[in-house]
Amino acid sequence: LAKTTQPISMDSYEGQEVNITCSHNNIATNDYITWYQQFPSQGPRFIIQGYKTKVTNEVASLFIPADRKSSTLSLPRVSLSDTAVYYCLVGESPSSASKIIFGSGTRLSIRP
């Protein structure tokens, strides 16, 4: 399983765009990149998943450069409710037996 490295914490303000970058230098050819969000005392919630280039959904965008050794989660116009821990995970997504191993995550704090 590819190891991921993320900033431990980030601060921003309401209305700003927040970009959280994750490094995964040892990503394998079959690996996908998935981001989860976790609020205190809740289970993680899926945000977005991608393999290469750019993926966008109603919540976020995921930018993946050509070498796939890093990825950036972009949250547009954050609000106070986006304060949470964000996890970047790398692994074989379609396999039902694949373990999901969490790294340390990034603790994002949004201020008024």
Place this chain on the structure above:
Amino acid sequence: GAVVSQHPSRVICKSGTSVKIECRSLDFQATTMFWYRQFPKKSLMLMATSNEGSKATYEQGVEKDKFLINHASLTLSTLTVTSAHPEDSSFYICSARDHRRQSNTEAFFGQGTRLTVV
């Protein structure tokens, strides 16, 4: 979307007693479920992989006799913390994937169970 439900959401028990936590996939079948524990301000730590109809696979350092896992059906896995002690107090989370979906798919997580051993 797929839903995973855990029960109870919060439990307090006395030292030496056992506690059972249930994890159900409500609208899909899950051959494999995962159990995690999480301490305050820490990340999720994978404890074991629960396989329907067979023995669970435990991660290194996790006592299989302490944390009993049973995956009796495609929609239910249980984690029993036996002879609980205060150091077992933690947030326990289960996860499951919908195996019918062929495309890339995320895992779905339960809401977690806060266990406090007094």
